Amino acid sequence: MDRAQCIQNRKALTPLQRKQKEEAIVTQLLPFLKGNIGLYVPIQGEVDVFTPLLSYPSLYLPKVTGPESMKFCRYQGELKEGAYHVKEPAGQACRPKDLDVIIVPMTGFCGFHRKGYGKGYYDRFLKQTKALKIGVAFDCQEMIFKKEEHDVDMDVLITETQCRRK
Template sequence: MGRKECIERRKSLLQEQREKKEKAIVKKLLPFLKGNIATYVPIKGEVNVFDICLQKGNVYLPKMIENYELEFIPYSGNLVQGTFQTQEPIGTACDPNDLDVIIVPMVSFCGLHRKGYGKGYYDRYLQKTNALKIGVAFDVQEEEFEPQSHDVDMDILITESKLWRNE
């Protein structure tokens, strides 16, 4: 299945269903939210865990920079329009090793394997950090695929019904 179909499946969840599913995901995610937390402002129907992260630690948000690279900047309450319809923070990037947890959005997943939007921003960043890598998705985003050699697996992947952990 292509990325476009996966995104449409995710976006097709009704608001009431989505809220119920997100609550179940947040409940499983809560025990892992400590310290410096990198997360994202959801786009295109991504799982929304932004508000709960704000309550649990110091929040860092992604900013896309040149050469398909990503950096995380402390969230200060101010966001500006970024690339690909994203909202991005203003400020100075943190060191990747200062992050304790990184919540990673995805288009689809297969076990602990993640498929993103295809540009490799997160895969490149995840190679630079020792943070706990937690993917969040809805069950409808699960699909069979072979990961590519540059893909970085999640340490934990959470949906409304399951929690996979890299043991």
């Protein structure tokens, strides 16, 4: 299975399946939340943990700042279309060391290894922070692949049926 198949698998979930699976993921995620949280606005059928966590007091969202870089900026209730047609915050950027937890989207996973969209934005950012890295995905996104040298593993992996800790 490849990235495209994993994306197709998650897009094929019915609204009811998606709602139930996302609720199970959020329930498992809540005990890990503390301090400054890096989150994401879901695209292409990614797990939506953004909507249920909107009331969290200290959220930061990714913003592409260059061809190979992104920062996390404070979410203050407003989003604008940014790079790759992804909604981004207008708030001030934080330093990577200021984040306590980062919730990371995945197109696919194998153990604690993560596949993204292939541009490396998250891997480059995650190498700069000591934050707890939590990957979230649906079970149907599990795949087999070899970790590449530049890949950053997750500390925690959460799906609707499991919560693995390194």
